[in-house]
Amino acid sequence: MNRTTAAGTHPLDHLVLPTQNLDVARARLTALGFVVAPTGIHPFGTENCCVFLADGTYLEPLAVGDEQAATAAIAEGNVFVARDRIYRNRHGDEGFSAVVLGTSNADADQARYVEAGISAGNMLSFSRAFTDTAGKSDIASFKLAFASESKATDAFLFACERVNAPKVDRAALHAHANSATGIVEIVAVSDRPAEQHRLISLAVGDPAAGAQGGAFHLPNATLSVLAPGSFTTRFGLPACAPTDLRFAAVVFSVRSADITSRLLAANSVKHDIAGNDIVVQPASGQGAAFIFREIQ
Known part of the structure; x- marks a missing residue:
């Protein structure tokens, strides 16, 4: 995928799709012909089961696995979890809340967002384990900068810098039965x-x-x-x-x-x-x- 610096037009990185239950999401996506990755656990109460595509983009079905941890993260200013909570409170637990853009410099994006008056809050840096279909694990690390308008509470966008990309083979995750x-x-x-x-x-x-x-x-x-x-x-x-x-x-x-x-x-x-x-x-x-x- 063509990943640009903060000075250029950003590519699509992935999409955030809130869901109530990852087992239900996994069953539905499998019925649609997708290969679904093993569950990924965030350090702030949310979890996902991603669908990775050969062009480098992916879907992130997102559920709340630990309500107490998510509530604590919101209190600490975690914009990702806070916006997920806002979306669910307004529209329920199933939907499409965010478009994520690839960047090589999330700090520069945050500076642009703040200057333009569209920053949705503090940046977020975190790491989580990533496991492929063969069970091989590595650590994925990200840095995020969030953008939103005050009126557009049904959606937000954010820039995602992949600080550390897992050294795992994703070929099997790209072999979708639906082609x-x-x-x-x-x-x-x-x-x-x-x-x-x-x-x-x-x-x-x-x-x-x-x-x-x-x-x-x-x-x-x-x-x-x-x-x-x-x-x-x-x-x-x-x-x-x-x-x-x-x-x-x-x-x-x-x-x-x-x-x-x-x-x-x-x-x-x-x-x-x-x-x-x-x-x-x-x-x-x-x-x-x-x-x-x-x-x-």
Whole structure:
């Protein structure tokens, strides 16, 4: 993946998908044809079961494993856990709360966010164990800088610097039965799409981003902000409740739409066709609409 410095347009790194129960999320993602990594435990009460893609991006289904530790982390100013709590209090335990951007200098991003008045709070540095499908473990370390607007409480963005990348073989984690290879687009819904341009362009590190009709072209994906009607027209899905900004859908690239549709049918996963897209509505353990698109 093309990972830039804080001075350039940041690539997509991963997506945060709150869920109530990792076992439910794991079962749902497996039914969708994804390989799901072993559970990862954060030192502040949350836990995940990630889906890693060959293009370097990943999904982070996130649950609260230790409520007491999470509450203590919030009291200590942990923005990641605090924003997760805000999201769950407003929308329940299933959803899509954050888009995460790759950076090689989270400190510089934090300085930009503070200067622009979009910082969501203190930076966060932490490490956790990472285990691959063969049981090999290493330590993953991260440094995060958070961005949000005061009105956009349904979503936030943050820059993630991978201070230490685990030295493990992820090849088996990329071998998804649905033939998914990456993320090509993230779709957000807003009642006022144009008002989100400043936040997103500053968060991704490109003041000129979003000049093309609300499509923010990152080095490895597109982040689109649509009005509710446009979202429904494009995907045939109902838009969410009124919101300044909420992430609603993920578009995956797949090698074969036929493989994807056959797998979904075999696993009794309801899906619809919208043009060249295979559309799966959100469900427990899958907090966003998943759209599969064949890209050769």
